[in-house]
Amino acid sequence: MIAVQNKTMLVQIGDGARLIRNIEFPGCLAASRRGFVACAADANSYSLLDVEHQQKIHLLPISFLSDELGPGPVEDVQGASLSPPPQSLASGSGHGRSSSLNTLTGMLQSESPPGSRERASSLSPISSPNPASPRRSVPRERENSASPRGSSEQPPSDARKPLPSLPKQLKPHVLSPTSTEFLLVRGTDESEPGVGMFFNVDGDLVRGTITFNKYPESLVIDAGDETNLIQSPDNRRDELILALVDLGEDQEPRKALEVQPWDVDPAEAETHKSWVQVPAPPGTQPSYVGLRNTLSSSQFELSEVGHLLQMVRLKTPSLLPYMSPNDPRTQASIEQLQKEKELFESQESIDSEGAKKGDSQRGWEAERNAEETKFARALGKAQSGLVLWSGNQIWRVVRNPLTSQLNDALQGAQTEDENGNRALEREAIMDVIDVVLETEPRSEAEFLGLNYLKQKASLLLFGDLISMDAAARDEAAFDATERALITGDLDPRIALILVPLLRREVLQGPQGIWIHAGLAQTADVYLQQLEKRTGDSPNPIDGDVLNLIKRFLLSWQQKRGYGSITDETYVFDSVDAALLHLLLEQDLKHTPEQRQSSQTRAEMNRLVDNWKGSFDRAVALLEEYKRLFVLSRLYQSQKMSRNVLKTWRRIIEGEEDIGQEVTVSGAEAQMRRYLAKIKDAQLVEEYGSWLAGRNPKLGIQVFADSSSRVKLAPAEVVPLLKERAPNAVQVYLEHLVFSKNLTQYADDLLSYYLDTVLSVLETSPEARESLSESYSTYRALQPPKPTYINFITANAPPEPWWQSRIRLLQLLGGSSSSSQFSSSTTPTTPTNLTYSIPSILSRIEPFQHELVSESVILDGLQGRHRDALHLLTHGLGDYDSAIRYCIFGGPSSAAPADRTLQRELFSYLLDEFLRISDPSERIERSSDLLARFAAWFDVSDVLGLVPDDWSVDILSGFLAHVFRVLVAESREVRIERALSAALNLRVGTEFIDGVD
Numbered sequence: 001m002i003a004v005q006n007k008t009m010l011v012q013i014g015d016g017a018r019l020i021r022n023i024e025f026p027g028c029l030a031a032s033r034r035g036f037v038a039c040a041a042d043a044n045s046y047s048l049l050d051v052e053h054q055q056k057i058h059l060l061p062i063s064f065l066s067d068e069l070g071p072g073p074v075e076d077v078q079g080a081s082l083s084p085p086p087q088s089l090a091s092g093s094g095h096g097r098s099s100s101l102n103t104l105t106g107m108l109q110s111e112s113p114p115g116s117r118e119r120a121s122s123l124s125p126i127s128s129p130n131p132a133s134p135r136r137s138v139p140r141e142r143e144n145s146a147s148p149r150g151s152s153e154q155p156p157s158d159a160r161k162p163l164p165s166l167p168k169q170l171k172p173h174v175l176s177p178t179s180t181e182f183l184l185v186r187g188t189d190e191s192e193p194g195v196g197m198f199f200n201v202d203g204d205l206v207r208g209t210i211t212f213n214k215y216p217e218s219l220v221i222d223a224g225d226e227t228n229l230i231q232s233p234d235n236r237r238d239e240l241i242l243a244l245v246d247l248g249e250d251q252e253p254r255k256a257l258e259v260q261p262w263d264v265d266p267a268e269a270e271t272h273k274s275w276v277q278v279p280a281p282p283g284t285q286p287s288y289v290g291l292r293n294t295l296s297s298s299q300f301e302l303s304e305v306g307h308l309l310q311m312v313r314l315k316t317p318s319l320l321p322y323m324s325p326n327d328p329r330t331q332a333s334i335e336q337l338q339k340e341k342e343l344f345e346s347q348e349s350i351d352s353e354g355a356k357k358g359d360s361q362r363g364w365e366a367e368r369n370a371e372e373t374k375f376a377r378a379l380g381k382a383q384s385g386l387v388l389w390s391g392n393q394i395w396r397v398v399r400n401p402l403t404s405q406l407n408d409a410l411q412g413a414q415t416e417d418e419n420g421n422r423a424l425e426r427e428a429i430m431d432v433i434d435v436v437l438e439t440e441p442r443s444e445a446e447f448l449g450l451n452y453l454k455q456k457a458s459l460l461l462f463g464d465l466i467s468m469d470a471a472a473r474d475e476a477a478f479d480a481t482e483r484a485l486i487t488g489d490l491d492p493r494i495a496l497i498l499v500p501l502l503r504r505e506v507l508q509g510p511q512g513i514w515i516h517a518g519l520a521q522t523a524d525v526y527l528q529q530l531e532k533r534t535g536d537s538p539n540p541i542d543g544d545v546l547n548l549i550k551r552f553l554l555s556w557q558q559k560r561g562y563g564s565i566t567d568e569t570y571v572f573d574s575v576d577a578a579l580l581h582l583l584l585e586q587d588l589k590h591t592p593e594q595r596q597s598s599q600t601r602a603e604m605n606r607l608v609d610n611w612k613g614s615f616d617r618a619v620a621l622l623e624e625y626k627r628l629f630v631l632s633r634l635y636q637s638q639k640m641s642r643n644v645l646k647t648w649r650r651i652i653e654g655e656e657d658i659g660q661e662v663t664v665s666g667a668e669a670q671m672r673r674y675l676a677k678i679k680d681a682q683l684v685e686e687y688g689s690w691l692a693g694r695n696p697k698l699g700i701q702v703f704a705d706s707s708s709r710v711k712l713a714p715a716e717v718v719p720l721l722k723e724r725a726p727n728a729v730q731v732y733l734e735h736l737v738f739s740k741n742l743t744q745y746a747d748d749l750l751s752y753y754l755d756t757v758l759s760v761l762e763t764s765p766e767a768r769e770s771l772s773e774s775y776s777t778y779r780a781l782q783p784p785k786p787t788y789i790n791f792i793t794a795n796a797p798p799e800p801w802w803q804s805r806i807r808l809l810q811l812l813g814g815s816s817s818s819s820q821f822s823s824s825t826t827p828t829t830p831t832n833l834t835y836s837i838p839s840i841l842s843r844i845e846p847f848q849h850e851l852v853s854e855s856v857i858l859d860g861l862q863g864r865h866r867d868a869l870h871l872l873t874h875g876l877g878d879y880d881s882a883i884r885y886c887i888f889g890g891p892s893s894a895a896p897a898d899r900t901l902q903r904e905l906f907s908y909l910l911d912e913f914l915r916i917s918d919p920s921e922r923i924e925r926s927s928d929l930l931a932r933f934a935a936w937f938d939v940s941d942v943l944g945l946v947p948d949d950w951s952v953d954i955l956s957g958f959l960a961h962v963f964r965v966l967v968a969e970s971r972e973v974r975i976e977r978a979l980s981a982a983l984n985l986r987v988g989t990e991f992i993d994g995v996d
Contacts, residue, residue, distance in 0.1 A: 001038060001051070003028035008040070010051055023051060032176040037201040039182040041172030046184045048203045057203045062170045064188045173219040177239060177262055181206060187215040190246070196262070208266035212258055216243035218291035221262070222386060224399065238442075239263070242386065242397065244291040247275070255280070255289045255390070257397070278390060287391040297383040298396055304404050308518035309448050310376035313365065315524065316497060316506070316513060368511070379445040402439065403449025406432050407518060410456055422525070424464040430480055433457045437487065451489060452516045458488030459519065462495055463526040470542050478548055485552045491515060492556050493574050498526055499549065501541060501585060505577040507570045507614070514566075543589075546582055550603075553579040560612065576613025577621070583607065584625045592660055601661075608634040629661040632670075641678045645671060645687045652694065668695050676708040684710040685720060692732070693725030700732040704739070714742065730756070734807065746811065747835045753808035754843055760801040761847050770797065771850045779877035788853060788878045789813070812840075812857045813892045837861055852876055860891035866908045873912040879925055882909055883933075899936075906936045914945060923954055931957025935965075 001023075002009045008023040008031075025047070031040035036052040041062065048057040056075045173185040180200050187194040194215035198207040222240045241262045248254035255278035264272055278289055386397035413428035436454050441447035461481040465473060485495065493506045493513060515523070556575045565571060583604040590598050608630055611618060615638060622631040628651050635643040651657050651667045662670065671691055675684050684702065692699025702708065703717045712720075714736055721729045733749040736742040760767045778791050785791070789809055796802040841858050844851045852875040859868040868891065872882040886905035889897025896902070906929070913929055916922035926946070930937060939962045946955065 001031055001033055003031065003040075021051075021054075023049065023054065025049060025056070030172045030174045032174045032182060034176055034179055034182075034201060039174050039176070039184070039199070041174055041184070043169055043172075046172065046174065048182075048199070048201075059199060059203060060184065060186060060197070062172050062186055064186055170215060171217065173216060175219060175221050175241075177221055183210075183241075183262065185212070185216060185219060190215045190217075194243075196241070207263075210241065210260065210262055210266065210269060212243050212245060214245040214247065214258075216245055216258075217255075217289070218244040220291055220293050220386060222397075222399065240399075242291065244278075244289060244388075257291070257388075278388065279393075280390065289388070289390045291386070291388050291397070294385050294387050297385040300382045300384065300396065300398055301377060302380040302382055302398070302401060302404070303377075304380070305401050305445060305449065306373070306376035306380035308403060308407055308516060309379050309445070309452055310517045311372045311514045312369070312517045312520050313511070314494070314513040314515055314520050316508065364511070368514075372514075379448065401449065402446060403453065406435060406449075406453050407456070410453070410460065414460070422464075422467070422529075424460060426461060426464070426477065426480055429457050429460055430484070433484055433487070452518060454484075454488040455490045455494075455516070456519050456522055458484035458490045459494060459522050459526075461485075462490075463498055463522070463529075465548075466498060466541065466545060467526070467529060473542075473544065478544060482548050482551060485548075486555045491571065492553060492578070493571060494519070494523055495549070495552065496574060496578050497523070498530060499541060500530070502549070502578040502581055505574055505581055505617070507574045507577075509567055509570050543586070546586060550579065550582055550586075553582070573613045573617070576607070576611065577617045580604070580607055580613075580618055580621055584621060584627065588625065588658070595659065601659075604630060605633060609637050611637050626656050626658045628655065628657040629659055629667075641674075641680055641683055644674065645683060648674075649687070649690070668698055672698050672701055675702045675710075676705050679709045681710045681712075684708070685712070689720055689724035689728075692721060692728035696725070696728035696731040699725065699728055700735055703732065704735050714740075714745070718745075718748070730804070737811065750808065750811060750835050750840065753804045753811065754840065756801050756804040757808060757851075758843060758847065760799075761850060767799075767801065768847075768850050770802075775852065775876060783879070785880075787881050788876050809853050809857070812854060857891045860885065865890070865905055869905070869908050869912050873909070873916065879913075882912075883929070885909075886933075903936045906933055907941065910937070910942070910945065914947075923950070927954050927957060930955065931961070934958045934961035 002011055003025075006026040008025045008028050010020040010023060012018045012020050025040055025042070027042040028040050029042060031038055031049075033039075033051070036050055038049045038051055039059075040047055040049055043062075044066065045061040046059040048059055049055070054076055057073075058075070168190060170187055170190065173183075175183040177183055177198075182199050182201075183196050184199065185194050185196050192215060194212040196210040196212070197205060198209075200206050220242050222242055224238045224240070239262060240259055243258040245256060245258050246253055247256050257276040257278065258273065259276065260269060260273045382398050382401070384396045384398040388395045388397050409432050410429065413425040413432075415423045415425075417423070432453065436450050436457070439446075439450060441450050458481075461484045465477055465481045468477075491513070493508070494515065496502045496506050553575050557572070557579070559565060560568075560572050562568075583600055587595060587598065587600045587604060590600065595601055608618065608622075611634055615634075618634055619631065622628075622634065628647050632644050632647040632651075635641075635647060648667045648671045651662065652664050652671070654664075668691060671687060675688050675691075678684065688699060688702035690699075691702060700721075703712055714732075717732060718729065721732055730749065730752040733745050733752060736745045737749050761771075774792055774795075778785070778788055781791075786794075789806070792802075793806055796806060837858055840854075844854055844858075848855050852871055856868045856871045856876070859865075859871070865885075869882055869885060872878050872885060885891060886902055886909050887896055889901050889905065897905070910926065910929060913925045914922060916925060930942060934957070937958070939958075942955075942958065952959065
């Protein structure tokens with residue numbers, strides 16, 4: 001569409017320009033076309049044109065002061081349909097250069113030939129050094145016609161007043177933001193607000209309205225059609241309306257661009273508006289300012305974005321270089337290498353090799369900086385199709401990148417007083433974070449910029465938190481900072497550098513830490529503040545701040561394995577080391593009672609049990625804080641069995657363990673269980689024998705446990721214990737003999753028992769006296785009384801030799817329940833033990849008066865029953881054991897003896913009872929024995945043995961039994977005779993019957 005003074009022409013552009021038809025719409029000042037429908041405006045109103053069917057719908061007047069109302073009826077606008085030759089366009093072009101010409105939005109296709117673009121450019125106002133505004137021509141003529149003539153023609157001032165000036169005509173604005181909508185602007189005056197209204201292609205009013213602070217002089221749509229944008233899922237563009245308005249007052253023009261989105265809720269429109277001041281040329285008179293879209297876009301480079309997002313090396317001279325966990329050098333070697341390095345650096349000016357090394361160091365950094373600069377410049381590239389001019393100056397209007405806008409907001413939230421103290425508007429920072437989190441990046445530059453903004457905002461909040469006084473740290477500040485840190489993806493090493501306690505845990509690679517330049521500037525500010533406060537009065541890092549840092553580090557731990565994290569090894573090793581250091585520091589401040597139920601201890605154990613960071617650093621920290629048990633858990637997590645056992649050994653031997661998670665006995669039990677799980681036979685032998693030497697009962701379980709992965713035969717264990725843990729040999733042999741029933745080790749065990757007992761008796765009169773007292777005490781007991789073995793088991797002194805003697809008696813006496821030396825409180829003794837009785841007798845012979853029970857057992861085993869019964873009766877006074885001896889035929893028999901042996905033994909026992917020195921005891925024991933076991937005695941033998949002066953009452957029990965036996969025997973004889981007679985009679989009868 002080409003508008004001339006008296007009509008509008010529809011022209012087709014192909015190989016040439018061909019007129020399709022004329023449209024009777026004179027005085028067209030602005031228009032926009034969508035297909036067959038166009039919205040056009042003359043000097044007074046807006047209309048909707050159907051260019052195909054030659055129809056027009058009157059919409060609205062431009063000015064609200066007009067008497068015309070809303071859209072009118074459809075009218076026909078007939079025009080001639082012509083096809084003139086190409087040269088006929090020249091006259092139209094001549095008219096097009098008149099003051100009423102306006103190039104219409106949308107009149108050219110996107111694939112226009114180069115020639116058409118050149119012609120369009122030649123007609124653009126940019127080519128005119130002194131552009132004139134078409135909209136001002138008519139008002140100026142009207143003003144001139146209405147102005148008064150010379151002063152001679154004017155009537156006196158008191159007779160007539162001047163007429164008011166006519167209102168200026170408003171310039172129409174027509175834009176098409178979508179394929180089915182048109183935007184029209186109405187108003188009352190240039191100094192009054194303007195209102196934008198949306199109509200569809202049917203002429204219906206749609207959407208809400210948009211307002212402008214002043215009626216626009218120019219109006220364009222910025223479609224935001226950069227080529228590197230990522231298309232949104234709903235295929236929407238972030239389109240803006242740019243209006244050139246005059247915000248000046250008192251006749252002082254002040255041009256500005258009023259920028260706002262056109263598709264927002266009218267109620268929220270004011271919050272989305274922004275203004276850009278149009279720079280006025282210095283020292284010149286105010287000139288016309290224009291704003292237009294160009295046919296093509298121009299490429300630009302925004303250096304600010306590149307300067308913010310360029311990666312630079314963070315200056316951290318206090319950090320140590322990263323050491324590989326597998327580095328075999330010792331600490332002394334590292335210190336030596338550091339000294340040598342310092343020496344070489346001091347001679348760098350004269351050392352050619354050092355110079356070359358320094359040049360190489362600077363070379364790679366310069367190369368890296370050049371690469372980062374090149375990449376950052378690419379991020380700052382932008383394009384724009386908007387042009388703004390004023391006087392002899394022309395500008396391209398480019399969108400301020402979101403990164404720059406929000407970075408300015410962050411900078412504006414920081415204030416500094418005359419003393420250099422910084423203050424932060426935390427609410428403004430959080431608003432920026434909310435905007436960043438709600439924004440979907442549409443390009444690589446925007447993606448990197450939003451990440452940079454999140455990191456910078458979180459660093460600002462964190463640095464402000466640790467810099468402020470502890471009393472000023474409220475809950476809201478903690479919550480906001482924690483949220484910012486967790487959502488900001490800030491490299492945790494940057495935050496740790498600001499914490500003196502944890503700074504040394506930060507690791508960097510050979511090339512250092514590289515971050516965005518804008519972030520590095522912020523970090524440098526806080527580092528300088530921190531160094532300034534060092535040594536003066538640094539703000540303490542209280543427990544709440546440490547808890548916040550702990551949660552931040554824990555959130556980073558969950559990101560391990562993400563492939564998008566730069567310097568992953570250094571980052572996560574720093575996180576793990578800092579977290580362990582922090583937990584150790586927190587746990588150190590707890591009392592022992594608090595540590596038992598502290599969540600910090602559980603977190604620390606969980607950390608070391610799943611340790612993935614620098615192992616050497618973890619060991620150094622735990623050693624520094626003297627946390628040996630936690631150190632053992634760390635070794636377990638790394639399956640370093642020798643170090644685990646070595647650490648437990650240190651605890652058992654009494655080395656200080658601040659945590660006190662385990663007692664000495666608990667550590668011994670841990671070691672015993674751990675030795676059963678490992679497969680290293682050498683470690684089992686080494687630490688099993690060490691534990692057995694320290695705690696024999698527990699240590700021998702290492703070798704006796706059937707579930708152990710390393711199984712050693714007794715033939716291997718016994719020599720091992722004899723060499724490394726002699727005090728555990730006896731315990732292990734007891735296990736073999738009493739628990740495993742391995743009788744081949746009985747002689748060895750008896751030998752150990754005898755060695756223990758006899759060595760004490762030989763050197764200690766008190767021990768011999770103790771034995772004598774046990775006999776006398778037992779003899780003094782009134783019947784019924786326990787067996788001697790049960791008596792001493794329950795009342796024996798705690799000395800080890802007494803316990804050895806009890807086990808010796810159990811081993812000699814065997815496991816029979818009838819044995820006088822069996823005890824319900826001791827393990828079962830194996831039967832059929834084979835040991836050398838003569839050798840044992842020869843060893844105890846010097847102490848036969850002290851070791852009475854042992855002599856009884858050995859005499860019985862050799863068949864010297866009379867000697868054994870003599871010792872039981874007169875040595876021990878254990879009468880019940882003597883009776884059982886007679887019944888079972890010995891001290892350890894499992895079944896009753898035959899009756900002949902029993903009768904013999906009971907006769908021996910009666911003879912011993914009759915020799916008891918105490919008359920009353922002698923009579924009581926003898927009469928009781930005869931009464932209970934009368935059947936085993938011959939009455940004639942008894943009567944021949946008992947003294948003649950004993951009354952019948954003493955032997956009443958025995959005699960009554962004898963008489964009962966005699967009566968029973970006589971009755972049995974009579975019955976036998978009667979039965980024999982009856983049997984004889986029956987046999988005779990049967991014989992007679994047989995003869996007959």
